[in-house]
Amino acid sequence: MTDQNNSIANMVSQICNQIQSIFSRATAEQSALDVMVEEIAGAAGRKGRVFVHGMGREGLMLKALCMCLAHLGLFTHCVGDMTTPPVSFLDLLVTSARSDGFSTIDAISC
Secondary structure (H helix, E strand, O other): OOHHHHHHHHHHHHHHHHHHHHHHHOOOOOOHHHHHHHHHHHHHHOOOOEEEEEOHHHHHHHHHHHHHHHHOOOOEEEOOOOOOOOOOOOOEEEEEOOOOOOHHHHHHHO
């Protein structure tokens, strides 16, 4: 592997580890919803934006969430819209798909 490939592989590994850490934080005392609220508040606190992407009915719900967050004053975007800027390290990306997944969601998430 070249140095550039190693660097990219390390970044991908870090991103996937960060995503995994979010899901592993939910406990019996703290629901996934609590973790989600905490993460959205964290993104807002660090002046990050919230990006959402989903398929089907879940995608519609995420678009509704995006609109509600925008009404609260957060900078939010739906992935795939023409005006969606690039995601940065300050931002939060929320994706969802059916239980067996979609390759596009998998690709965007990691």
